[in-house]
Amino acid sequence: MTADGASPIRLLYIDDDPALGRLVGRTLGRHGYHVVPVESGDLGLARLTSERFDAIALDHFMPDREGLDVLAEIQALESPPPVIYVTGANEGRIAVSALKAGAADYVIKDVGGVFLDLLRTAVEQAIEAVRLRQLKEAAEAEMRDARARAEMLLREVNHRVANSLQLVASLVAMQQRGVDDPAARAALAETQGRIAAIAQIHKRLYTSKDVSAVEMDSYMHGLVAELEAAMSASGRAHRLTLLADPVRIPTDQAVSVGVVVAELVTNAYKYAYPDGTGEIRVSLTRGDDALVLAVEDDGVGIRGGEGARSGSGLGMRVVRAMLDTLKSAATIDPAHRGTRVVMRMPLPDEHEVSEAVAAQA
Numbered sequence: 485m486t487a488d489g490a491s492p493i494r495l496l497y498i499d500d501d502p503a504l505g506r507l508v509g510r511t512l513g514r515h516g517y518h519v520v521p522v523e524s525g526d527l528g529l530a531r532l533t534s535e536r537f538d539a540i541a542l543d544h545f546m547p548d549r550e551g552l553d554v555l556a557e558i559q560a561l562e563s564p565p566p567v568i569y570v571t572g573a574n575e576g577r578i579a580v581s582a583l584k585a586g587a588a589d590y591v592i593k594d595v596g597g598v599f600l601d602l603l604r605t606a607v608e609q610a611i612e613a614v615r616l617r618q619l620k621e622a623a624e625a626e627m628r629d630a631r632a633r634a635e636m637l638l639r640e641v642n643h644r645v646a647n648s649l650q651l652v653a654s655l656v657a658m659q660q661r662g663v664d665d666p667a668a669r670a671a672l673a674e675t676q677g678r679i680a681a682i683a684q685i686h687k688r689l690y691t692s693k694d695v696s697a698v699e700m701d702s703y704m705h706g707l708v709a710e711l712e713a714a715m716s717a718s719g720r721a722h723r724l725t726l727l728a729d730p731v732r733i734p735t736d737q738a739v740s741v742g743v744v745v746a747e748l749v750t751n752a753y754k755y756a757y758p759d760g761t762g763e764i765r766v767s768l769t770r771g772d773d774a775l776v777l778a779v780e781d782d783g784v785g786i787r788g789g790e791g792a793r794s795g796s797g798l799g800m801r802v803v804r805a806m807l808d809t810l811k812s813a814a815t816i817d818p819a820h821r822g823t824r825v826v827m828r829m830p831l832p833d834e835h836e837v838s839e840a841v842a843a844q845a
Contacts, residue, residue, distance in 0.1 A: 487817050492518040494536065495607060498554065499570065500526035500542040504593075508541070511600045525554030528623075532558065539607045542587075544571035544578055551583055559586040566610035568603065588613065598840060629829070651681035657714070670754060673714050677746040678802075680710035698738035700775075701728040703769055708741055708749075715753045722753055723782075727767040731775060731831070740806040741768075741777060741829075746804045746823055748779035756822060758785030775831045780824035786816060 505521030544551040569582035569590040588610035591602045660672040712724040817824035
């Protein structure tokens with residue numbers, strides 16, 4: 485132990501000059517080092533396999549083989565200690581070769597005694613660099629473990645929420661089947677659609693590797709299937725089709741998009757085809773700088789439908805609220821023969837999605 489109670493620094497000094505090895509041992513020993521001098525690379529490698537060292541000082545010029553050859557074998561060991569390369573020649577190419585081969589630092593022998601001070605400084609800096617790197621790696625591993633635990637818990641929460649919402653949707657469906665009033669049945673169907681929009685988000689999150697962003701194509705397919713089932717149960721047998729590009733957006737935006745789709749589809753189911761059945765089409769396409777959502781039908785159009793289609797009902801108020809959160813707006817295509825509602829929202833780039841993921845991790 486050193487005077488301050490710390491363990492001595494164990495230095496393996498590989499040099500074919502035994503006198504210099506003893507000098508290094510005596511000098512560094514006064515500073516709390518335990519120096520083990522050996523006179524060849526093979527002897528040094530043998531000591532490394534049986535003993536623990538905090539650092540190695542390795543001479544370049546040795547009679548059995550060059551230090552660079554020994555350095556390569558040291559670097560091939562599992563978790564080798566840092567190597568300070570020692571040379572008596574002031575040649576930059578040797579230092580560069582040693583650093584490229586994995587040496588932590590290099591020092592040049594001299595006759596004035598500066599070499600020993602430089603060696604001590606290089607060894608301590610190399611050991612400190614290893615310590616800091618190990619602390620960094622341990623902190624990163626702890627962060628990865630913590631993130632994995634948090635994601636596991638978040639998936640479990642999403643799973644439970646999705647199951648609970650599914651139960652609520654089932655109860656609404658049961659109530660809908662027991663109601664004779666068409667207006668009440670329609671209101672319950674709308675409620676079921678809103679529940680489905682949110683439940684599908686949680687379902688996608690707990691089955692996804694990424695709990696902070698949503699793959700919109702798979703989400704939209706699940707949502708549209710649930711909306712079609714809910715609307716069919718309310719007595720309207722319209723055909724619902726979907727075209728969705730693969731795109732990832734942050735979860736909070738996906739919720740708003742899903743609610744908008746649910747409201748617009750429900751509105752079309754109620755008012756587009758008052759005298760029969762028809763097709764309702766949903767598309768979510770990725771443009772150069774925007775995500776474009778469109779819900780359209782070939783029915784009677786805004787003027788021929790009920791008042792709620794022009795924005796007077798609860799559904800359209802919900803849509804406007806969701807559009808505000810998305811910093812977007814909906815427009816009606818006047819050239820379409822039925823009703824075509826189009827929404828454009830800024831498309832987040834991968835950097836923005838990554839930032840949202842990091843913020844929620």
